[in-house]
Amino acid sequence: MAKNQFQKVRGMQDILPADQIAWQHIVQTFTEICEAAGLSRISTPILEDAQLFIRGVGEATEVVHKEMYTLTDRGKGVLALKPEGTAGVVRTYLENGMPSWPKPVGLFYIEPLFRYDRPQEGRYRQHHQLGVEIFGVDSPTADVHTIALANRFYTRLGLATSLQVNSIGSLEARKRYQEALRDYFKPHEPKLTDLAKKQLGSNPLRLLDSKEANMQELIEKAPQILDYLDKSSKEHFAAVLEALDDLGIGYDVNPRLVRGLDYYNQTVFEFKGTRQGSQDSLGGGGRYDGLVELLGGQPTPAVGFGLGLERIKLELEATGHKLEAQKPDVYVVYLGSEAQKAALTLSEKLLDDGLSVRIDLTTKTMKDQLARASKFEAKYALIIGETELKAKKAILKDLKTGNQEPVDVAKASEKLAVLLSS
Numbered sequence: 430m431a432k433n434q435f436q437k438v439r440g441m442q443d444i445l446p447a448d449q450i451a452w453q454h455i456v457q458t459f460t461e462i463c464e465a466a467g468l469s470r471i472s473t474p475i476l477e478d479a480q481l482f483i484r485g486v487g488e489a490t491e492v493v494h495k496e497m498y499t500l501t502d503r504g505k506g507v508l509a510l511k512p513e514g515t516a517g518v519v520r521t522y523l524e525n526g527m528p529s530w531p532k533p534v535g536l537f538y539i540e541p542l543f544r545y546d547r548p549q550e551g552r553y554r555q556h557h558q559l560g561v562e563i564f565g566v567d568s569p570t571a572d573v574h575t576i577a578l579a580n581r582f583y584t585r586l587g588l589a590t591s592l593q594v595n596s597i598g599s600l601e602a603r604k605r606y607q608e609a610l611r612d613y614f615k616p617h618e619p620k621l622t623d624l625a626k627k628q629l630g631s632n633p634l635r636l637l638d639s640k641e642a643n644m645q646e647l648i649e650k651a652p653q654i655l656d657y658l659d660k661s662s663k664e665h666f667a668a669v670l671e672a673l674d675d676l677g678i679g680y681d682v683n684p685r686l687v688r689g690l691d692y693y694n695q696t697v698f699e700f701k702g703t704r705q706g707s708q709d710s711l712g713g714g715g716r717y718d719g720l721v722e723l724l725g726g727q728p729t730p731a732v733g734f735g736l737g738l739e740r741i742k743l744e745l746e747a748t749g750h751k752l753e754a755q756k757p758d759v760y761v762v763y764l765g766s767e768a769q770k771a772a773l774t775l776s777e778k779l780l781d782d783g784l785s786v787r788i789d790l791t792t793k794t795m796k797d798q799l800a801r802a803s804k805f806e807a808k809y810a811l812i813i814g815e816t817e818l819k820a821k822k823a824i825l826k827d828l829k830t831g832n833q834e835p836v837d838v839a840k841a842s843e844k845l846a847v848l849l850s851s
């Protein structure tokens with residue numbers, strides 16, 4: 430076979446018809462759960478000013494430093510394909526006067542994101558996140574409400590996840606912790622990569638995200654953030670854990686969890702699935718009380734998360750969740766070209782009435798058509814032969830039992846609706 434002239438770009442994925450069943454199920458479940466909790470959907474453009482991420486997410490993060498796709502806007506500045514969703518949502522929050530909306534402002538999104546990462550299963554250069562951002566509330570209750578929403582979503586999909594939580598403290602506590610990390614890593618500076626050296630200067634917290642093999646032992650022995658929390662951060666975190674206990678949401682405190690983006694403070698969390706390796710994070714988030722101000726707004730507490738759609742789909746497959754395409758309610762079968770016209774009119778009417786219908790649009794033998802009705806696992810067939818055509822009737826056949834009876838074409842839809850609802 431001749432090789433296709435074009436292939437998809439490395440790290441990109443087609444979402445084929447067979448993938449769409451699970452995809453739509455995930456999207457729909459997430460949408461229902463967000464809307465039930467009073468959140469409103471938002472979409473932001475794929476392209477943003479690159480500075481939004483450099484400033485908002487942090488220049489020393491892997492996501493911005495190594496993985497961000499940038500392009501020049503015909504000589505008018507540097508744009509980025511958005512590598513994450515939060516900064517764009519904060520930008521639109523400020524640009525569209527949302528700070529004056531009644532608090533909290535709760536938004537959700539389902540968006541493609543782009544990261545120039547090394548592609549492998551569960552890690553793509555275009556992936557999609559199901560995200561939530563809630564602005565204007567600083568209570569531990571808001572953190573737990575947000576975590577519970579993600580937890581409810583996984584549960585409703587039938588996934589058993591494990592939750593890891595940590596606190597990276599107030600912005601002041603983080604500064605003290607960063608100093609401790611700087612002192613700890615400084616003697617090892619000559620061995621560090623260029624990015625790690627940069628991180629040591631600008632944000633040593635990022636050294637803890639490193640996937641470099643020779644860094645793992647150092648990271649393991651590094652000072653832990655929980656020892657640097659101030660009183661109010663400790664109280665905030667204790668209240669989060671208590672509320673999780675009250676709701677019966679299981680968790681592990683992971684003192685090494687710092688998340689890979691600079692904007693977080695206080696509570697951070699991550700959901701893991703059963704698949705192992707560096708792609709085991711099914712989603713994560715946390716509080717980011719400084720970001721709105723950093724991007725030009727008034728100080729505004731905020732909390733949110735992003736869940737990886739592709740990884741959730743892989744997890745559903747890995748744990749044996751089979752989602753099947755909707756089976757047709759009825760297959761319309763005909764004999765001859767006059768009956769074909771009547772069959773088309775009938776099938777359009779059935780579709781108008783909201784039934785799921787299939788019809789062969791090229792002339793085929795009745796045997797072929799019935800074979801296809803079985804292949805598609807249609808529940809019923811409506812058969813129009815020469816005799817039925819003259820009598821304005823069709824034979825309604827139950828394809829499971831083989832029972833059949835004549836029905837008036839005009840009443841076929843009504844009759845099917847009754848049968849399908851019983």
Ligand code: HAM
Pocket residue numbers: 512513514515544546551552553554555556557558560561562689690710711712713714715717732733734735736737738739740
């Ligand atoms: P993140 O941890 O970078 O957070 O990404 C969230 C989730 O997106 C990950 O847990 C993973 O499931 C999925 N993901 C990330 N990168 C890839 C990739 N290359 N391929 C496939 N899936 C991927 C954020 O992006 C934050 N904006 C989340 C957030 C919202 N925090 C507060 N609000």
